[in-house]
Amino acid sequence: MFQMIPAVIQFPDLSPILFELDLGPIHFALHWYALAYIGGFLIGWLLIMRALKTPRLWPNDTPPMDRSAFEDLLTWLILGVIVGGRLGYVLFYKPGYYLSHPIEIPMVWQGGMAFHGGFIGVVIAAALWGRKHKVPLGSLADMLAMATPPGLMLGRIANFVNAELWGKPWDGPWAVIFPGDAAQACATLSAPCARHPSQLYEAGMEGLILGSLLLVMVWGFRAFKRPGLVAGVFFAGYGLSRFIVEFFRQADGQFITATNPNGAVFAGMQMGQLLSLPMILIGVFFAVRALRGPRPA
Structure with missing residues (x-):
């Protein structure tokens, strides 16, 4: 009798570097992850510019700012993403290590960014900017x-290309055999283990599906006329997507021990799930409050 071999996918031979130039003392390398950040900001910028040029989408048919004001805001947001994302990774995932190696905290080129930290950084930057320029925070949010989901989708695809943040071992039809650290983590097994491509799950749920829903709300149902509704759906949608995907995603190594193989940090939840719960609750609160507000004309 023949033994059935699970159908798995060998990880494609992809380099984390899109291209690099070596001109003597000058060396430049463009990583896919950096390209994802650039592409995410560019697509987000185009979406917002289009929305600001369409007065009928906004309360009282009046956009909350002009183009020049948004370009100023963009600088604040970029700083919020970088600073918040890095500090979030330091505080949420490796506080002990960086307490012992504080000089490495600003070394973002070595990797280590947390979405929840970047999200908090953007919220703080946008709130400070909006208060300074007297822009309604609901419409700003x-x-x-x-504009955020395209960047999330590209970032998760870059995670897949980099063979990082992979999923738990699985023998399903689209399981992927990742190289590098993922293969080393399977060293105790009798054969290379395949895993959930959880990065692509996140790209689809947080980026494609959630982004499409928000665009339909804005352009099809003019949800901007209820300030806070789109932001609330985004918060809740992202939090729920991340909470679900964490069931298939390998927990961060620093949380996995012999007595805690699933990497749970509280009540059986992984760190990503624990950080997503407040987003879900906040999102539902803002969405319900927006829907209970005055009906737009």
Whole structure:
């Protein structure tokens, strides 16, 4: 009798570097992850510019800012993403290590960014900017929420290309055999183990599905006329997507021990799930409050 061999996918031979130039003392390398950040900001910028040029989408048919003001805001947001994302990774995932190696905290080129930290950084930067320029925070949050999913999708695809943040071992039809650290983590097994391509799950749920829903809300149902609604759906949608995907995603190594192989940090939840719960609750709160507000004309 023949033994059935699970159908798995060998990880494609992809380099984390798109291209590099070596001109003597000058060396430049463009990583896919950096390209994902650039592409995410560019697509988000185009979406917001289009929305600001369409007055009928906004309350009282009046956009909350002009183009020049948004370009100023963009600088604040970039700083919020970088600083918040890095500090979030340091505080949420490796506080002990960076307490012992504080000089490495600003070394973002070595890797280590947390979405939840970047999210908090963007919220703080946008709130400070909006208060300074007297821009309604509800409309500002809606605008940024609409523009965020493309960057999330590209970032998760870059995670897949980099063979990082992979999923738990699995023998299903689209399981992937990842190289590098993923293969080493399977060294105790009798054969190379395949895993869930959880990065692509996240790209689909947080980026494609959630982003499409928000665009339909904005352009099909003019959800911007209820300030806070789009932001609320984004918060809840991202939190729920991340909570679900964490069931298939390998927990971060620093949380996995012999007595805690699933990497749970509280009540059986992984760190990503624990950090997503407040997003879900906050999102539901803002969405319900927006829907209970005055009906737009």
